[in-house]
Amino acid sequence: MAGKDLRIEWRSRVTTHQILPFAVLVILLFGMALDPDRGILARASSGLFWIAVLFCSLLAIQRAFTIEAADGGRDALRLSGLDPAGVFLGKAAAIAVQLIALEIVLALGVVIMYGAQITGFLLLLATCLAATAGLAAAGTLYGVLAAGLSVRETLLPILLLPVLAPVLIAATRAFEAALGGVAVEGWPWCGLLAIFALLYLIFGTLAFGTLLEES
């Protein structure tokens, strides 16, 4: 499942040619809005990084469910006999891989353009992984909810973003610790991210069958 989604993404180049440039653009726009006074940008870099990731993940999630909308792909998926839990985990994994790629580019952008200093590399890595797992799990769950609705572009953000607020808070705090702060302070936040991801992975695995039936 993950392989199929990633192959589609690789061949269509939508992620690399549209979502990725969008992410870089967001970073640039923040720079313009906040004046390239490096003091502000460097201090706010962790928050801006995760806001950019959040917006890009909305695009990636919508993309993940529109690739199936055409040609009755979703019916084929339902008839394929695959375990819904497997479909959920596959979709989430594909989104997670794309998000990780996005985060690497964004992190480079933040370091180069905002002048952020990485002090806790391990924490940075762990935070990225845990936050991405949470984003992908919750995103896949809410993505399939909104998929197939005529208003999905507008509905998904108001359903999903409040749910992802804890991820934003925790990931930003952990990043602040990793970018120039005391790394020890970041680990509890990282734990919170891991718990969030775990909760949504479990719930998604259980509930995805019901949701896939009707989307």
Added chain:
Amino acid sequence: MTTPLAVPVGRATTGSRATRWLGILTLAGLGLLVWCAFWWSPPDVVQKDAVRLLYVHVPTAIVAFTACFITTVASAMWLRRKSEGWWVLGLASAEVALVFTGVCLLTGAIWGRITWGTYWDWDPRITSTTMLFILLVGYLALRRIDGESGDVGQRGGRSAVVGLLLFPNVLIVHFSVDWWRSLHQTATITRLDPTIEGPMLFTLVLGIVVFSMLFVWLLIHRFRLAWLDERVGVLGLDDAIRARRSEAHDPTPGGTS
């Protein structure tokens, strides 16, 4: 909860003897609350007259969170039983919750302006209540879409899953915001003097009781209205089927069945 409400067709009202009495009692309670809050209870030593806002603020907050909890339970029960009652209860409760959350935020902002000198503060409770407000709006938007599709038994679990996650999400948001703020500021303003007594305590408890009654009254009426709405939908469907059948049996248009 799932017993069908005996509302005869033609007399479509959401009132009954019990709810009328409840309504009268609630009105009387509200009158008493107004008197207690404005005249009988003394102004607070620290908060002065602003404390009177709390007689509305605290009860609405309690009711709003209770209503959310009911929506979550109703969603879970609907996913299990697929019965119309739970479906309707989820909607009714969420709508009333939205109103009470709005009132709670509004009174809180006014109270904060007087006491803290600011309408908004990054307090965990304010932040998570605002998030709750947005979550409810999202849930109701999804409900509206789901409600448009046919029979209740075939309706998807889409909005039920969002409803089910409503309360847990509020808890997670609250927990994370709480933790986030407590790392930054150690001393938060105690919002309610823990040692209130006498008239003030009585008024607060009265407020909680009266607003709970108001909530039940609103919930019952909203429930019945949504229930009737469902009936209208079902009747419309039945009529359409009957008309189609009579067309098949009777070649003249508009034949009786």
